[in-house]
Amino acid sequence: xxxxxxxxxxxxxxxxxxxxxxxxxxxxxxxxxxxxxxxxxxxxxxxxxxxxxxxxxxxxxxxxxxxxxxxxxxxxxxxxxxxxxxxxxxxxxxxxxxxxxxxxxxxxxxxxxxxxxxxxxxxxxxxxxxxxxxxxxxxxxxxxxxxxxxxxxxxxxxxxxxxxxxxxxxxxxxxxxxxxxxxxxxxxxxxxxxxxxxxxxxxxxxxxxxxxxxxxxxxxxxxxxxxxxxxxxxxxxxxxxxxxxxxxxxxxxxxxxxxxxxxxxxxxxxxxxxxxxxxxxxxxxxxxxxxxxxxxxxxxxxxxxxxxxxxxxxxxxxxxxxxxxxxxxxxxxxxxxxxxxxxxxxxxxxxxxxxxxxxxxxxxxxxxxxxxxxxxxxxxxxxxxxxxxxxxxxxxxxxxxxxxxxxxxxxxxxxxxxxxxxxxxxxxxxxxxxxxxxxxxxxxxxxxxxxxxxxxxxxxxxx
Numbered sequence: 001x002x003x004x005x006x007x008x009x010x011x012x013x014x015x016x017x018x019x020x021x022x023x024x025x026x027x028x029x030x031x032x033x034x035x036x037x038x039x040x041x042x043x044x045x046x047x048x049x050x051x052x053x054x055x056x057x058x059x060x061x062x063x064x065x066x067x068x069x070x071x072x073x074x075x076x077x078x079x080x081x082x083x084x085x086x087x088x089x090x091x092x093x094x095x096x097x098x099x100x101x102x103x104x105x106x107x108x109x110x111x112x113x114x115x116x117x118x119x120x121x122x123x124x125x126x127x128x129x130x131x132x133x134x135x136x137x138x139x140x141x142x143x144x145x146x147x148x149x150x151x152x153x154x155x156x157x158x159x160x161x162x163x164x165x166x167x168x169x170x171x172x173x174x175x176x177x178x179x180x181x182x183x184x185x186x187x188x189x190x191x192x193x194x195x196x197x198x199x200x201x202x203x204x205x206x207x208x209x210x211x212x213x214x215x216x217x218x219x220x221x222x223x224x225x226x227x228x229x230x231x232x233x234x235x236x237x238x239x240x241x242x243x244x245x246x247x248x249x250x251x252x253x254x255x256x257x258x259x260x261x262x263x264x265x266x267x268x269x270x271x272x273x274x275x276x277x278x279x280x281x282x283x284x285x286x287x288x289x290x291x292x293x294x295x296x297x298x299x300x301x302x303x304x305x306x307x308x309x310x311x312x313x314x315x316x317x318x319x320x321x322x323x324x325x326x327x328x329x330x331x332x333x334x335x336x337x338x339x340x341x342x343x344x345x346x347x348x349x350x351x352x353x354x355x356x357x358x359x360x361x362x363x364x365x366x367x368x369x370x371x372x373x374x375x376x377x378x379x380x381x382x383x384x385x386x387x388x389x390x391x392x393x394x395x396x397x398x399x400x401x402x403x404x405x406x407x408x409x410x411x412x413x414x415x416x417x418x419x420x421x422x423x424x425x426x427x428x429x430x431x432x433x434x435x436x437x438x439x440x441x442x443x444x445x446x447x448x449x450x451x452x453x454x455x456x457x458x459x460x461x462x463x
Contacts, residue, residue: 001350003058005224006300008232008255009156013352018223019253023061025218026052027252028109029210029227029235030066033093034074037100039276039305040228040261040268045106046291046395047258047299047353048226053107053393054349066109067213068094070116072206076192086193087116100278103427104287105395111217115209119195122204122212125246126184134245138175141187141200145207147180150241156255157233182238184208207238214251215243225252229259229300259302268305276305283424286408289314291395295355314408317396321408323366325401326373327384336382341365342390355394362387406457414460418444422451422460429453 003016018024028048031041045066052064069075070090079089101108115122126143129135134150137143147153147161154160161180183205188194194201204212214222220243227236236255243251260267263274281290293313297303341361348357365387372380388397407426410419425440444451445463452459 001347003054003350004352005254005256006352007253008257009252011158014254016254018060019221022059023063024055024224025063025065025222026055026224026226027065027067027210027214027218027222028225029231030068030112031097032069032072032074032206033090033097034072034078035093037097037278038261038268039278039281041097042100042104042106042278042281042290043261043294043303044226044228044258045101046104046294048256049106050295050355050394051224051226051256051353052109054353057346057393063111063218064109065111065113065213065217067113067115067210068097069206069209070094070114071193071203080191090116096279099431100282103282104278104290105398113213113217115204115213118209118213118216119204121216122208123185123195123197125212125215125242126204126208127198128246129184129242132245134242135184136177137185137199140175141185141202142175142183143185143199144176144181145184145238145242146177147182147241148178150245152244153241154237156237156240159233159237182207182234184242207235208242210235211239211242211246214239215246220247220249222252224254224256226256226258229257232257256299258299259297262302262304264306265304281310283427284420285310285314286317286399286404288396288399288404289317289408292317292359295394296359298356299353314410318405318408320362320366320397321399321401321404323369323373324384324388324397325405327369327380328401330373330376331378331381334378334381335385336379337386337389338379338382339386341383341386345390345393358391358394362391403457414449414462418447418449418460421447422449422458425451426458 004013005016006013026048028044030045031037048064048066052062055062071086075090076086079086082089126135129145130137130143135143135145185197185199185202185208186205187199188201188203192203194203225236225239240251262268263276266274268274268276289310290313293310294303296313344361345358348354348361351357365383369380369383372383391397421440421444425437425444428434428436428440441451448463450461450463452461
């Protein structure tokens with residue numbers, strides 16, 4: 001079965017055929033580092049990490065680029081509030097985000113790009129658009145893209161220009177020729193970070209950063225461009241306009257967009273104060289539990305984080321790991337693997353990376369394994385081996401069963417806040433943050449609890 005991908009550009013599933021034989025170029029918009037990474041960032045990074053890994057499994061040579069937007073209005077504003085330089089603020093956030101991505105077991109991209117590392121390329125890109133007549137500088141030192149010069153504007157979001165006027169906040173700068181034109185280069189305001197350019201001191205606009213990083217690192221055309229659905233318009237629409245005006249070629253063949261996050265049915269937002277940071281999530285739940293919870297929803301659909309979602313996922317994973325533990329405790333180890341499990345996994349993933357179907361299959365597999373254990377059928381080992389090997393692509397079943405069970409089994413007579421402190425202390429130890437671990441141990445002691453460590457886990461004891 002060939003891989004089929006839902007292409008936002010054509011609004012249908014299409015058979016995946018790379019532009020250059022077996023070689024695949026993929027770019028996913030990363031994080032604007034204006035604050036902490038949240039669960040939406042975790043989902044997007046996980047989805048495209050899995051897409052990359054599945055393409056590699058299918059035999060493709062994949063070059064995967066992700067970016068950090070490390071200069072923009074929010075970064076500057078938040079840095080100013082703290083009284084620190086914008087670049088220092090961005091560096092600190094990138095370090096924190098990289099740490100949380102590592103805890104989430106996100107494999108780094110082939111290329112991790114940063115806007116501020118390619119300012120010269122961005123300036124050259126903008127200059128060429130001006131030379132071609134698609135952009136214009138203003139007396140105040142800004143440069144704008146002339147949207148009406150690109151006849152296909154709106155093809156990704158399925159809008160015409162009139163719809164586009166309704167769908168985007170219109171800036172009203174006096175020097176704009178058209179209210180819908182967007183900034184490629186922004187003149188620096190007093191106290192802002194800036195770079196020298198042919199148009200004066202300034203910095204790049206958001207949309208041009210991704211176009212330039214794509215062009216100068218991956219070339220004129222790429223196979224897959226990804227990101228959250230909220231980026232379709234105007235960000236990705238503007239990327240298409242800029243790049244295709246420069247090259248005269250189709251920018252990306254396939255556009256893949258993951259859904260957004262809701263919390264108990266409401267859109268996750270700062271105004272509703274219902275955001276969930278990656279750090280808080282990982283401090284409370286194992287990364288495999290988080291993955292199982294999130295991957296039960298097809299990547300294109302919105303994920304609704306309801307109360308009890310992660311607890312339910314933890315219970316399922318504990319049940320699965322208990323079965324694996326009993327398999328390997330009951331039967332001799334072998335290298336045998338049931339090929340049907342891998343085949344059915346590929347069938348699900350070939351249908352637009354259907355992780356929800358792949359996870360649904362697990363319940364049947366483990367039910368069969370439990371029956372085999374009961375009947376003393378040692379082919380249960382081949383099933384277990386296949387599950388561990390195949391589902392490693394989703395980041396699941398990568399922990400020793402006894403360790404996972406010990407670290408994730410709720411202790412009913414220990415209060416949740418004490419369990420959270422103990423888990424945070426254990427995580428600090430894994431990160432070799434000894435001062436933090438000692439501080440948390442002291443907190444637990446004051447609250448009347450001792451933590452006894454073993455090689456792979458810990459036990460909470462009431463004093």
